[in-house]
Amino acid sequence: MMGLNVLEIAAAAMLLLLTTVRINGQDTDDACSPGKSAGSAIKWRRSADDCSTALMCLLGRRMTYTCPDGMVIGAGLTDCVPIGSELDDCSTVDNGKRTSPCKPGTTEPDVSNCAKYSECVQLPSGNATMETRECPYPLLFDKKSGKCEPFKDIVCTIGQTVPKSPCDYEANQCSGASHCVPCSVRHASCSGLPDGLNAWAGREWSPYYVTCDEERVTLQMECKGDKITSVFHPVKRECVEFDNKIIIG
Numbered sequence: 001m002m003g004l005n006v007l008e009i010a011a012a013a014m015l016l017l018l019t020t021v022r023i024n025g026q027d028t029d030d031a032c033s034p035g036k037s038a039g040s041a042i043k044w045r046r047s048a049d050d051c052s053t054a055l056m057c058l059l060g061r062r063m064t065y066t067c068p069d070g071m072v073i074g075a076g077l078t079d080c081v082p083i084g085s086e087l088d089d090c091s092t093v094d095n096g097k098r099t100s101p102c103k104p105g106t107t108e109p110d111v112s113n114c115a116k117y118s119e120c121v122q123l124p125s126g127n128a129t130m131e132t133r134e135c136p137y138p139l140l141f142d143k144k145s146g147k148c149e150p151f152k153d154i155v156c157t158i159g160q161t162v163p164k165s166p167c168d169y170e171a172n173q174c175s176g177a178s179h180c181v182p183c184s185v186r187h188a189s190c191s192g193l194p195d196g197l198n199a200w201a202g203r204e205w206s207p208y209y210v211t212c213d214e215e216r217v218t219l220q221m222e223c224k225g226d227k228i229t230s231v232f233h234p235v236k237r238e239c240v241e242f243d244n245k246i247i248i249g
Helices: 007-020 244-248
Strands: 042-046 053-058 061-066 071-073 080-082 107-109 116-122 128-134 140-142 147-149 196-199 208-213 216-222 230-233 238-241
Touching: 196 230
Parallel strands: none
Antiparallel strands: 042 053, 053 061, 071 080, 107 116, 116 128, 140 147, 196 208, 208 216, 230 238
């Protein structure tokens, strides 16, 4: 079943406009070069950058027409067809670059960051576009499953950044927000620390400590005592009773 045949209608309307109104300078391309558009012949081709747009040559001038939302131009057709239909040949990748609407729900790994990926989302207009996403800390993106998975199960691609600390993830950054407590204050780091219990860097000899696993923070905890004040001993790596003699020496 063919789609909406609007290109010929649009071309006829534009031709009528050009014969009654003088249109000031418009860009031309090869299809509208002298000698290629003699007479009133109407020539058109689908845009190489946008499958929903047609470039038309009318009386030597280039005009553009865009399909209604949710539709693209089928290859070799003068029809606008629904995105994702059998006549939509725009769901391919040419030379590694997506040149057309994507299929909603599909994902692609980010080439530079192992915790990021792109997801195809449906727009209110009916079109679709790829948007950058980030896995929740400390998950990484798995290109095989197309989902965020535990970091122990992921082998990142050579050249990708592998974030480890909470502050390596954009979601934990303030990003210019007012009255935002800096990430380094809100979140601990296990960078360079062994697995297991460790003192919270920058808060040594306080009740606060962390559990580390392969330099990832798995828990942020606090020493608590029923009747005594407890602090985390950075050498013994355990909660101990607060004692000025130990801390000050």
